Amino acid sequence: MAAGPPSTARNSAENPQPLGAVIGQVKGWIERCGWIWVQGQVIELRRRAAPTQFLTLRDSRSDNSARITCSSVVLDAAGPLTEGMTVVACITPRLWSKDASLSFECAELRIAGEGRLLVQLEQLKRKLQAEGLFDPVRKKRLPFLPRVIGLITGAGSAAERDVCENIRRRWPAARLRTRHALVQGPDAAADVMRGLAELDADPEVDVIIVARGGGSLEDLLPFSDEGLVRAVAASGTPVVSAIGHEPDSPIVDLVADLRASTPTDAAKHVVPDAREQAEQVRSLVGRLRQCIISRLTGEQQSLDLLRSRPVLRDPTGGFVAHQEWLDGARGRLERAIDRRLADEQTAIAHALRSVRTMSPKATLERGYAVVADAEGNSVTSVADVDAGDQLLLYLSDGQVVVEVDYQEAR
Known part of the structure; x- marks a missing residue:
């Protein structure tokens, strides 16, 4: 038969202790522990508007995890913290009396390992972006067919082989000028900068490729060096960045005039097929x-x-119709003229007959005469002449001079 819990005179089933008192004693014993630095991975992060923030850390070497509380000031001071990052935290245990749950209070939080590097790189990115070094307007267009292609890469590296083979496969007549440089380690950034300066100063080099194979974040760190990044941005010759593989993205990719996913991809961009x-x-x-x-x-x-048109088959054919039209118009015009002349002749004849009928000559031809005195004045009355006056008689066929013997008035 299993034994029951131990009992004493002060603590037994008949004399139990209040649960709150026990929790308070445990709380006091736990919180006498001091502060300690621990390392863990952030597996949950919940930001709130309240001053107290909550996150969960897990030991990367075991399945142990713990709830951490900290102030907003401590969390913000750590930098852009995200889930999955490894951090170092200064913590002390705390027991919540209400539900006897155990948590840890964090007084200081630091991003560790690659996470710290990522934070530093992110800060550098923000700084360079604020200066406009990532602006697409700054990027230069690559020449369609460069005279000489500059290449900066590690000596005998796979990246060099990939770039050279693919360029010559695509354009056999292409000329390359290779500058070997360190692509890993503390001196790599400075060496690449020297190679970039040499090729940029060469007037025959129309484009420069900076190539390196894949690697870890630390391996590719030289290509996020601020000095190298600024040198690439200031280069007068277009620069193609071919660092690592597709997932890799050093800062030099952001300022280069073209970012190639791999060294092989860089060859496809600098020369046509x-x-x-x-x-x-x-x-x-x-x-x-x-x-x-x-x-x-x-x-x-x-x-x-x-x-095929009639006017071009027989250029004079068009004149026939016009000639017929002209002949018809001429005939109508001549007939109109003849009619007009006949009408005018008839009118003149009628007028002539009227004039002749009314003329003195016609009157004279009927036996009448016109009498004029010696001075040529017409005599219309016997009172105009005296006996012995000579008068001139105008007859139809001539003139007669007579002398007045006497005159008699009616």
């Missing part, structure tokens, strides 16, 4: 030939259409 270009030329020549043939065919059809 000779076979593709030849095929494009053949295609363009074929299209040009077809356009010329189509244009000539269209112009020939237009010319044939013009030549």
Whole structure:
């Protein structure tokens, strides 16, 4: 039979202790522990508007985890903390009396390992971005076919082999000028900067490739060096960054004029594919030939259409209709003139008859005479003459001079 819990005179089933008192004693015993630095991974982070923040740390070598409380000031001072980062925390245990739950209070929090490097790199990124070094407007266009391609890479590296082989495969006539440099370690950034300065000063180099294979964050750290980043940004020659593999992203990728995912990909960007270009030329020549043939065919059809028109088959054919029209118009005009002349002649004849009927000569032809005195004045009354006056008689066929013997008035 299993034994029950131990009992004493002060503590037994008949004389139990209050649970709150026991929790208070345990709380006092726990909180007598001092502060200690521990390392763990952040597996949960909950930011709140309240002053107290909560996060959960887990031991990376075991399944043990603990709830951590800290102030907003401590959490913000640690930097841009995210879940998954490894941190170093100065903690002390705390027991919550209400539910007897154990947690740890954090007085200071620091990002450790790669996380600390990531924080530093993120701060540098923000600084350079604020200066405008990542602005797309600053990026220079790569030449279509560079005269000389500058290459900065490690001596005998796989990156050098990939770049050179792919460039020559795509464009066999391409010229490369390689500058070997350290691509890892504390002196790597300075060595790459010297190679960049040499190639940038070469007037024949039209584009520069900085290439390195993949590696850990520490291995690629030289390509996030502030001095190297600023040198790439200040380069007058377009720079292609081909550092690591697709997931790798050192800061130099952000300021380079072109970021290639791999060294092999860099070769695809700096030179065209000779076979593709030849095929494009053949295609363009074929299209040009077809356009010329189509244009000539269209112009020939237009010319044939013009030549088939009656006016071009018989240029004088159009004059026949115009001649007929002119002949008709001439005939109508002549007939109109003849009618007009006949009408005018008839009118003149009528007028002439009227004039002749009313003229003195017609009156004289009927036996009348016109009498005038010696001075040529017309005599219309017997009172105008005296006996012995000579008068001039105008007859139809001449003149007669007579002398007045006497006059008699009626």
